[in-house]
Amino acid sequence: MARFGPCLERPPLILRPAAVALPHGLQAGLEVEVADGVIAAIRPFTGSAEPYILSGSFVNAHSHLEYYGFKDKISSSEYWPWIRELTALKLTQEPAQITSDCLEAARANWQTGVRFIAEHSDRHGAAEAMAHVGLDGVIFQEVITILESQAPVEKLARIRAKLAETRRIFPNAVLAPHATYTVDPETLRSLATESPLSIHVAETTYEREFFADASGPIQEFYDRFSLPHPGRHRSAVAFLASLGMLKPGTQIVHACDVDAEDMALLASAGCSVAHCPRSNIRLGCPDAPVREMLDAGIAVGLGLDSAASSGEIDMFDEMRAALTVSRKRGKPISAEEVWRMATGISSGLASYEIKEAARTPLLKIDLPSKLTFEALIEESTPQSVHPLT
Numbered sequence: 512m513a514r515f516g517p518c519l520e521r522p523p524l525i526l527r528p529a530a531v532a533l534p535h536g537l538q539a540g541l542e543v544e545v546a547d548g549v550i551a552a553i554r555p556f557t558g559s560a561e562p563y564i565l566s567g568s569f570v571n572a573h574s575h576l577e578y579y580g581f582k583d584k585i586s587s588s589e590y591w592p593w594i595r596e597l598t599a600l601k602l603t604q605e606p607a608q609i610t611s612d613c614l615e616a617a618r619a620n621w622q623t624g625v626r627f628i629a630e631h632s633d634r635h636g637a638a639e640a641m642a643h644v645g646l647d648g649v650i651f652q653e654v655i656t657i658l659e660s661q662a663p664v665e666k667l668a669r670i671r672a673k674l675a676e677t678r679r680i681f682p683n684a685v686l687a688p689h690a691t692y693t694v695d696p697e698t699l700r701s702l703a704t705e706s707p708l709s710i711h712v713a714e715t716t717y718e719r720e721f722f723a724d725a726s727g728p729i730q731e732f733y734d735r736f737s738l739p740h741p742g743r744h745r746s747a748v749a750f751l752a753s754l755g756m757l758k759p760g761t762q763i764v765h766a767c768d769v770d771a772e773d774m775a776l777l778a779s780a781g782c783s784v785a786h787c788p789r790s791n792i793r794l795g796c797p798d799a800p801v802r803e804m805l806d807a808g809i810a811v812g813l814g815l816d817s818a819a820s821s822g823e824i825d826m827f828d829e830m831r832a833a834l835t836v837s838r839k840r841g842k843p844i845s846a847e848e849v850w851r852m853a854t855g856i857s858s859g860l861a862s863y864e865i866k867e868a869a870r871t872p873l874l875k876i877d878l879p880s881k882l883t884f885e886a887l888i889e890e891s892t893p894q895s896v897h898p899l900t
C-alpha cells in the first residue's frame with residue numbers, strides 16, 4: 512500500500528447503529544469507529560442513528576461441515592441408530608460430493624454471521640472450504656481407532672499424514688480424538704499433550720453406563736466385536752481426567768450427561784464446553800446443564816454441529832433452542848448469556864466482543880421490534896445478517 516502514498520489508504524469507517532450489541536446488553540447512542548479492521552473508538556453519539564444492530568460476528572463452537580448433505584436424510588431420532596445410519600451414508604458419498612457439501616456448509620455459516628468455526632473433520636474438504644470462504648477457526652482432524660482395519664499406531668500415522676495435508680491449506684489444524692469410546696485408551700493418552708483438544712463427551716447416557724457399569728449399547732457394541740473395556744470409571748469425564756486430558760484448551764463437546772462432580776472437574780481443569788442444543792434435542796440426549804456450567808465458571812460456546820442432526824445452519828435458531836432447553840429445565844439462562852456464547856465471548860475459543868482495540872469482525876443485523884437481545888434472538892434469521900467487515 513505504501514508505494515501508492517497515504518492518500519489511497521481507506522478512511523476510517525464511522526458506524527452509527529440504532530444499538531451496539533455489548534456483552535451485557537444492547538446499547539443505543541453509540542458511534543463506533545473502525546480503522547483497518549480494528550475498532551478504533553466507541554463514543555457517545557446524539558445524532559440520528561441508522562436502522563440496524565451492530566454486533567460482533569458469531570463463533571460456531573462445534574461443526575461438521577462434511578455432513579451438510581445429510582440434512583433430512585437420516586430417519587432415526589435416537590443417537591445410537593442415528594450414528595449407525597450416518598456411518599453407512601458416509602460410505603455412499605463420492606469425494607467430489609464431500610468437497611461441495613463442505614463448501615456449501617461454509618457459505619451457510621458465513622450467511623448466518625459465523626466467522627470462526629471449531630471444525631471436527633474426519634474426511635477432506637473442510638480446510639479448502641474454510642479457506643475459500645474466508646472463515647477463521649481451528650480444524651480438529653478426528654482420530655478413531657476402535658474397530659478400524661488398521662492397528663491404532665498405523666491409523667494414527669495415517670491421520671498424522673492427513674493432518675499435514677490439511678495444514679498446507681489451513682494451518683491452524685490439530686489432531687483430536689473423536690469420542691471417549693471410539694478411541695483406545697493408549698491413543699487417547701498419547702493425544703493428551705495436544706493443544707487445543709476437542710472430544711465428544713457424554714452426549715448420551717450410554718457413556719456413563721459403559722464406564723460406570725460396563726452396560727448399555729456401547730458395551731453391547733464392544734461385546735459384539737470382542738473389544739476390551741477401557742476400565743471402570745465413575746463417568747466419561749472421570750475417565751478423561753484419569754488420562755490427563757482435562758486441562759486448559761480442552762473442549763468437551765456436548766456434555767449433556769454430566770453431574771456436579773463432572774462439572775467441578777471441568778471447571779477446575781479450565782476446560783470449555785460446546786453446547787449443541789438443536790442436535791441434542793433431535794437425538795433425544797439429556798438436557799445439558801448449561802446454567803450450572805456457567806455458574807461453575809466453565810466457558811460455554813454454541814455449536815451448530817452438523818446439518819445431519821441440527822438441521823439448517825442458523826445461529827439464531829440455535830440460540831432460541833439454547834433458551835428453550837434451559838427454560839424447560841427450570842434453570843434458565845438469559846438472552847445476554849446466549850449472545851455471549853454465540854459471539855464467542857464466553858466460549859473459550861475466539862471472542863468477537865465489540866471493544867476498543869479489538870480486531871472484531873462485525874455484522875449489521877436488521878432491527879428487531881424491541882431493542883433487546885430477547886427480541887433480536889426471537890425475530891432474526893440468517894437473512895437478517897449483513898456482513899460488514
Ligand SMILES: [Zn+2]
Nearest residue numbers: 575631711816
Ligand atoms: Zn460432533
